[in-house]
Amino acid sequence: MADVILSVKNLKKYFEPHQNFAQSLAGGRQKRLIRAVDDISFDIRRGEIFGLIGESGSGKTTTGKLVMKLLEPSSGQMIFDGEDVTHLDKEGTKAYRRKVQMIFQDPYASMNPRFKIRDVLEEPLIIHKVKGSIAERETMIVKALEEVKLTPADEYMGRWPHMLSGGQRQRVATARTLILNPAMLVADEPVSMIDLSTRAEILRMMKDVQQQLGLSYLYITHDLSTARYFTDRIAVMYLGRIVEVGRADDIIDTPLHPYTQALIEAVPEPASGKVEVIKELPIYGEIPSPANIPSGCRFHTRCPYAVEACARDPEPELTLDGMEHYHACLRAYEIQEEKKGGKGAMPAWRVAPAQGRG
Amino acid sequence: MNSLLRIENLQMHYFTSKGAVRAIDGVSFELMPGETIGLVGESGCGKTSLGTSILRMPTPPGRYVSGRILVDDVDVIPLPEKEVRRDIRWRKISMVFQGAMNCLTPVYTIGRQMRETLVEHSDIGKIDATKLMEEYLGYVGLAPEILERYPHELSGGMKQRAVIATALFLKPEIVILDEPTTALDVIVQAQIINLLKKLKARFKLSFIFITHDLALEAEISDRICVMYAGKIVELGANARIYGAKAPAHPYTSRLLAATPRLFGNADQLQFIPGTTPDLISPPEGCRFSPRCDRAFGRCFQEEPPLVEVEPGHMAACWLNGRG
Structure with a gap:
């Protein structure tokens, strides 16, 4: 069994919707809870990049916040490095956050514009009361900047955030997390606001840092293409649940859950011959509200393969199907058989992306 | 066939206290009836500025410096605002602004x-x-x-x-779409792209589709117009840009290599070192030369013109047999 750094078990986060005064007078009996994260379990292994993929409203960011202890879970358990961290007091949270650090989405908003880069990097040392002389702190700052390849470090330390590009800021944000020697980083869409031309550069830097320091990452994104490039394993979330988990290549090459299949079909590929084609998406409509989750399999309202049982039977649990590949679909096997050509020709949407592969 | 919209050597600069930012610096192209042209490039390359300029509403302190925007052979730049409102804006050309939904x-x-x-x-x-x-x-x-x-x-x-x-x-006959799907999830994005294709056929529209995403451009645009630092560096048919043969301009090739592919060889995801130039004082010669790995002597001194390198395919690079 691989060495697990973070184990999440049956984690739930329900929010109570806001009620106005009149509603609360009328008696809040019919309160509908918003089930943002609805019973998820996963393990992140030491030295692994674990990707959490989903649309907006899937609960991926809430999961990230739970892992960061920015939110208290409604129920469930989190074990970090063998220690139960589900509920921590103020001191415990602070100690935990020293080991688990976060990189935010917006590199323009995540830094105080009145801090020089030196101050940005020194702040975590002050907050966490890291002991050391001025010279020792200086050394730590230089080391962190060198780790993210912002060299010569002296030159960058005196700059203001506005003098840096988005990519450089994201490097500083990474350096700020590394200065505390964390064991795990939570990165919520770290490259979505960075220009396409430099996205690969930042991801490569993050991966280098991860390999050098043996870190674990929780990488949260809606972007399957960077996830394939960046992560070891992927969990696909839909409406607060994990519907499929497996190794990144398996998830993308042989997706078993219809939702994952739809996500993959929807990704545009830079290939010619698609202008005249109306893409047939194997999914209906839009994501329902997490306050009103459908019965049975929560995906059945949008699923082109759904049968009566999908709505009626209890929600399918994650089941193993292949090497480390789990899915939560009642009909996964039948769908695979249907696609193999049991029922006529392959549907157009399966044929189309083959051009992109060439 | 007559073009719906013809842009001739358009220059639109932002006059700031630090100097003139040359956001659009000599852009020419034609939009044919029923065609979709994709404007693509990194942030700050002038895509959105070009969009608002076509609609005759450059964002202050932006002003037209030279060139013409011909709609039905009438230059709209000198027209009084009243006429633009009555005849052009929204009636002839409309726009879906970036982030409009928010x-x-x-x-x-x-x-x-x-x-x-x-x-x-x-x-x-x-x-x-x-x-x-x-x-x-x-x-x-x-x-x-x-x-x-x-x-x-x-x-x-x-x-x-x-x-x-x-x-x-x-x-309208022309709709300018500025990053219409950027804030949306992939599935919704694909649904919107399908919708745009259907609307285009139904109302016989022409689109100018602005995005930074070359993969998305492949889905919708008949011709791809790649911009860099206020200029067009390559303009070619979809089949040519995304075809087996490499694009004519190194910038397009590099941008394409930096576009993540779900089914490509993921380990080869590339990036373009450096950043886009300062448009107050752009580099001498080709504006991409400081970041171009194929640049040679001439690239740093002389600016390459946008010329036809193959029938219907334009590029501005000294490498294309004119070196």
Whole structure:
């Protein structure tokens, strides 16, 4: 069994919707809870990049916040490095956050514009009361900047955030997390606001840092293409649940859950011959509200393969199907058989992306 | 075939206290009826500036410096604002602005905000306006009840559909779409792209589709126009840009290599070192030369013109047999 750094078990986060005064007078009996994260379990292994993929409203960011202890879970358990961290007091949270650090989405908003880069990097040392002389702190700052390849470090330390590009800021944000020697980083869409031309550069830097320091990452994104490039394993979330988990290549090459299949079909590929084609998406409509989750399999309202049982039977649990590949679909096997050509020709949407592969 | 829109050597600069930012610096192209042209490039390359310039509303302190924007052979730049409002803007050319769906005001219903456009640009009555709005909501796949809803009650995809409907009301021939799907999830993005294709066929529209995403451009644009630092560096057919043969300009090739592919060899994802140049004092010679790994002596001294390298395929690079 691989060495697990973070184990999440049956984690739930329900929010109570806001009620106005009149509603609360009328008696809040019919309160509908918003089930943002609805019973998820996963393990992140030491030295692994674990990707959490989903649309907006899937609960991926809430999961990230739970892992960061920015939110208290409604129920469930989190074990970090063998220690139960589900509920921590103020001191415990602070100690935990020293080991688990976060990189935010917006590199323009995540830094105080009145801090020089030196101050940005020194702040975590002050907050966490890291002991050391001025010279020792200086050394730590230089080391962190060198780790993210912002060299010569002296030159960058005196700059203001506005003098840096988005990519450089994201490097500083990474350096700020590394200065505390964390064991795990939570990165919520770290490259979505960075220009396409430099996205690969930042991801490569993050991966280098991860390999050098043996870190674990929780990488949260809606972007399957960077996830394939960046992560070891992927969990696909839909409406607060994990519907499929497996190794990144398996998830993308042989997706078993219809939702994952739809996500993959929807990704545009830079290939010619698609202008005249109306893409047939194997999914209906839009994501329902997490306050009103459908019965049975929560995906059945949008699923082109759904049968009566999908709505009626209890929600399918994650089941193993292949090497480390789990899915939560009642009909996964039948769908695979249907696609193999049991029922006529392959549907157009399966044929189309083959051009992109060439 | 006559072009719908012809842009000739357009220059539009932002006059700031630090100097003139040459956001659009000598751009020429033609848009044919029924065609979609994709404008693509990194942030700050002038895509959005070009979009608003075509609509005759450059963002202050932006001003036209030279060139012509010909709509039906009439240059719109010297026209008085009144005429532009009456004949051009929204009637001939409309635009879906970047982030428009998030700029709907939260205090008014969708219907009231959509009606504003109609009242502003035509003398339609209230009942007719409602009828027209309902009709167009139908075209974009929304129920008429949406008119009574407030923006927070709708999903991102629904808001974007409402914004697209608003851009089509006055039966324009050209619609400029500035990053219409950037804030949306992939599935909703694919649904919107399908919708745009259907609307284009139904209303015989021409699109100018602005995005930073070359993969998305492949789905919708007949011709791809790659911009870098205020200039067009390559303009070619979809089949040519995304075909087996490498594009004619190194910048396009590099941008394409930096575009993540779901089924490509992921380990080869590339990036372009360096950043886009300062447009107050752009580099000498080719503006891409400081970041180009194939640049040689001439690239740093002389600016390459945009010329036809193959029939119907333009590029501005000294490498194309003219070195």
